Structure formats: structure tokens, C-alpha cells
Amino acid sequence: MDTRVAAERFVRVWERAWAAHDVDALIELYAEDCVHRSMPFREPHRGRDELAAYLRWSFAEEQVTDVRFSAPLVGPGGIAVAEFRVLSEEGGSPAALAGCVFVRFDEEGRAVETRDYWHTTEGHQEPAGRLFLL
Template sequence: MDTRTAAQHFADTWQQAWTHHDIDALAGLYADHAVHTSMPFRPPHHGKAAILDYIRWSFDGETPITVSFHTPLVDADRAAIEFRVHALDGDQPTVLAGCVFARFDPDGLAVETRDYWHTQPEPHDHTT
């Protein structure tokens, strides 16, 4: 699979799966030996099972309202994809904005991903 197709599939699947906390859909995006790093100073998650455990933990207590992933920027076997999530974290409306960097294998599976993201309380003006 070409990288542009793999990256768009990754973005589309994440957008839908995050909205519904669909771990099974996300499992199909990663190679068994994939490595994911969330934020620069956290230890990486090695292997699909560890990545899915991290995602489950991340979703705990969160209720997504809207999730959007932008069109991937692709070069060779890598892509950068910005995302924005409006959610309830407990009872607090929150905005999470970030970017995922992914490297794909020839089958279109992510073999290496890393995220950079920030959260803030949801502004009262919803035009942001």
C-alpha cells in the first residue's frame, strides 16, 4: 500500500475510532512490533498490545464530542497528521490539539508512531 493511502486510512480510522473509543478498529492500524511514544519524555510502548493498553488508558474517563484529523502530510514512508479533539474529561470540557508522526511498512501498517499534544479547558467561544 502506498504511504499516502496508508496515512489517510490511519487518520480516518483514528477519527472514527476515537469518537467511539473503538480499540478493535485501532488494532488494525499497527504492526505487531510497532513502537509508539506519547510525548517526548515518556517511555515508548513496544508492541501492538502495549500500544492498545496505552490507548485504553488514555480513553478512560474521556467522552469525545468531536474528533477531527487533518489531511496527512506524506514523505517517503512517513506522515504527519494534525488532530483536534473536543471532549469531556470527567465533567470538564477540554480541547486536545496535537500531531501524530507515523512510519508505515509496505503493507500500510504503522510501525513507529509518536504524538505531541496539548490540552486546555474548552474556551467558551466555540469558533477556535
């Protein structure tokens, strides 16, 4: 599958499924033996089962009000990157999360390796400047 097509599908599904906490839809984007790194100093989540458990844990306290992803930037070797911004309520308090995801796709268009970098802040704030290419 063309990397651009895979990347566009990836951000479209993530945008919708994150808002709905639809772990099943998200897991379908990943290869069975995927590796997901959610933070630079945290052990990676290996395989769909570990990733699904991490997502369920991440979504447990979060009530999403808005999710936005930028259009993906596509590079050589099946790699793409996209920025994201999420507004939510956690423990009754508004919060904003902004970051980016790096994805490497296999020939079937499934994510085999992903890496996130993100930051959170109190309140429903937009990142300084707009999301790249949004």
C-alpha cells in the same frame, strides 16, 4: 502499499475510532512490533498489546464530543504527519486536545512507528488557525 493510501486510511480510522473509543479498530492499523511514543519524555509503548493498554487507559475518563484530523502530509520513506483536534468532557469539564502524529508505515501499510505531540486546555476551544490542510 502506497504511503498516501496508508496515511489517509490511518487518519480516517483514527478520527472515527477515537470518537467511539474503538481500540480494536485502532490496533489493526499497527504492525505487531510497533513502537508508539505518546509523549517526548515517556517510555514508548512497544507492540500492539502495550499500545492497546495505553489507549484503554487514555480513553477511560474521556467522553469525546468531536474528533478532527487534517489531511496527512506524506514524505519519503513511508512517513506521514497529520494534525488532530479532539473536544471532550473529562470529569464533567469540557476540554480540548490538539496535536500532531508522525507515522512511519511498512510495505503493508501498517504503522511501525508513531510519535505524538499534543497539548490540552480547558474548554471546547479550537486551535489558533485551522488544522493544516483541513
